[in-house]
Amino acid sequence: TMANLEGQIETFKTAQTPGASDTLAEIERQYNADEITMGEFLAKRDTVMQSGFEKTLDEKFTSFQDSADRRTYEEKFIGDNPGYLEAFKAGKLTDDINGLINRINEISSGDGDLTARVAVNSKDEFGLLAIAFNGFVEKLQQIIKQSLTQVQGLNLSTVQLAESSVKSKTINHQLREATESIVVAISEMASANLEMANVATNSAAEAEKTSELSKKGMTVVSHSNEKIALLIKDMNSVLNCSDELKANADSIVSVLSVISSVAEQTNLLALNAAIEAARAGEHGRGFAVVADEVRTLANRTQQSTNDINKIIGALQASVIQSAKAINQGKKNVDETAVTFEEAGNVFVEIQTSSDRVNDMAIQTAAATEEQSFVAEEISRNIHGLSEQTENANNLVLKGDELSQQVSVSSEGLASLMGRFKV
Numbered sequence: 001t002m003a004n005l006e007g008q009i010e011t012f013k014t015a016q017t018p019g020a021s022d023t024l025a026e027i028e029r030q031y032n033a034d035e036i037t038m039g040e041f042l043a044k045r046d047t048v049m050q051s052g053f054e055k056t057l058d059e060k061f062t063s064f065q066d067s068a069d070r071r072t073y074e075e076k077f078i079g080d081n082p083g084y085l086e087a088f089k090a091g092k093l094t095d096d097i098n099g100l101i102n103r104i105n106e107i108s109s110g111d112g113d114l115t116a117r118v119a120v121n122s123k124d125e126f127g128l129l130a131i132a133f134n135g136f137v138e139k140l141q142q143i144i145k146q147s148l149t150q151v152q153g154l155n156l157s158t159v160q161l162a163e164s165s166v167k168s169k170t171i172n173h174q175l176r177e178a179t180e181s182i183v184v185a186i187s188e189m190a191s192a193n194l195e196m197a198n199v200a201t202n203s204a205a206e207a208e209k210t211s212e213l214s215k216k217g218m219t220v221v222s223h224s225n226e227k228i229a230l231l232i233k234d235m236n237s238v239l240n241c242s243d244e245l246k247a248n249a250d251s252i253v254s255v256l257s258v259i260s261s262v263a264e265q266t267n268l269l270a271l272n273a274a275i276e277a278a279r280a281g282e283h284g285r286g287f288a289v290v291a292d293e294v295r296t297l298a299n300r301t302q303q304s305t306n307d308i309n310k311i312i313g314a315l316q317a318s319v320i321q322s323a324k325a326i327n328q329g330k331k332n333v334d335e336t337a338v339t340f341e342e343a344g345n346v347f348v349e350i351q352t353s354s355d356r357v358n359d360m361a362i363q364t365a366a367a368t369e370e371q372s373f374v375a376e377e378i379s380r381n382i383h384g385l386s387e388q389t390e391n392a393n394n395l396v397l398k399g400d401e402l403s404q405q406v407s408v409s410s411e412g413l414a415s416l417m418g419r420f421k422v
Contacts, residue, residue, distance in 0.1 A: 114141040165400040172393040179389060182382050210354040244321075248314050252350055255307045258300075265297055 031041040117134045120127050 252311045
C-alpha cells in the first residue's frame with residue numbers, strides 16, 4: 001500500500017550504504033593532501049554516490065513486481081529525496097564531462113582522430129557544449145584537410161622549383177661557356193683587325209712610295225726630253241725599250257687592278273665580319289672563318305705590293321736602258337720624244353693608280369678601325385653579359401638553397417598534419 005511505501009522511503013532517508021561514508025572520507029583526505037585533482041575528486045565522489053544511490057534503489061525496488069507501483073515509488077522517492085537525484089545527475093554530468101575531456105585528450109595527445117564526435121544525449125547546457133565542440137572539431141577537420149591539400153600543392157611546387165633550378169643552372173652553365181667562347185672569338189677578331197690595320201697602313205705607305213717614284217720618273221723623262229734632240233741613232237733600241245717600258249707599265253696596271261680587287265673584297269669581308277660579329281650573340285663560330293679569309297686577303301695584298309716593287313724595279317731598269325738608248329740614238333730625237341711622251345703618260349697612270357691604292361688603303365684602315373671599335377664594344381657587352389650571367393647563377397644557387405629549405409619545412413608541416421586523421 002502507499003502507506004507502506006512511505007514508511008520504506010522514510011527508512012531509506014536515514015539509511016547509509018555500507019562503507020560509503022568511509023570511502024567518501026578517504027577521497028576527501030586524498031584531495032586535501034593534494035594526492036588527486038579536483039576533477040578526480042569529483043569523479044570518484046560522484047561514482048560512490050551514484051553507485052550507492054542506484055544500489056539502494058535496486059534493493060528497495062526489488063519487491064515491486066508491478067511496474068506501475070515501481071514508478072510510483074520512484075517518483076515518490078525521488079520527490080522526497082532531491083539530494084539523491086542531484087547526486088545522480090552530477091554523476092551523469094561528470095561522466096559526460098569526462099567523455100568530452102577524453103575526446104579532447106585523444107585529439108591533442110592521442111592519434112588526432114578528427115572524424116569522431118562527442119555523443120549528444122541531451123538538450124541541456126552540456127548538450128549545447130557537445131554540439132559546439134563537434135562543430136569546432138568539424139571546422140578543425142576541414143581546416144586540416146585544406147591544409148593537407150595546400151601542403152601537397154606546396155610539395156609539388158617545391159619539386160617543380162627544384163627541377164627549374166636544375167635547368168636554370170644548366171642553362172647558365174651553357175650560357176657562360178658560350179660567353180667565354182665569344183670572348184675568345186672577339187679577342188681573335190681584335191688581333192686580326194690589328195694585323196689588317198697594319199697591312200693597310202703598310203699598303204698606303206708603299207703606294208705613297210710608288211707615287212713618289214712615279215713623280216721622279218716623270219722628272220727624269222722631262223729632263224730626257226730636253227736632251228732628246230741628240231738621240232737619233234738608236235731609235236730602234238729606244239722603241240724596244242719603250243715597248244718593254246709599256247709592257248712593264250701594263251703589268252703594274254694589272255697588279256694594281258689585283259690590289260684594287262683585293263681591297264674591295266677586303267672591304268666586303270670586313271662588312272661580313274661586322275655582321276657575323278653582331279650575330280655572335282649565341283655562338284661566334286662563324287667569325288673564325290671570316291677572320292681567316294680576311295687574313296688570306298691581307299697576305300695577297302702584301303704579295304701584290306711586293307710585285308709592285310719588283311715591277312717598279314724592272315721599270316727603273318728599263319728607264320735606264322731607255323736612257324742609254326737615247327744617248328745612243330741622238331739622231332732619232334723626234335721619234336724618241338714621242339716615246340718618252342708615252343712613257344710620261346704611263347707614269348701619270350702609275351701615279352693615279354698609286355693614289356687610288358693609297359685612298360683604298362686609307363679607307364681599309366678606317367674601316368678596320370671602325371671594326372675594332374665595334375669589336376671592343378661587343379667585348380664590353382659580352383663582359384657585362386658574363387657578369388650578369390654570374391649574378392643570375394648566384395641567384396639560382398640561392399633560390400635552390402631556399403627551395404631546399406622550403407622543401408624541408410613543407411615535409412615537416414606535412415608530417416605534423418599527418419598526425420591528424422581526417
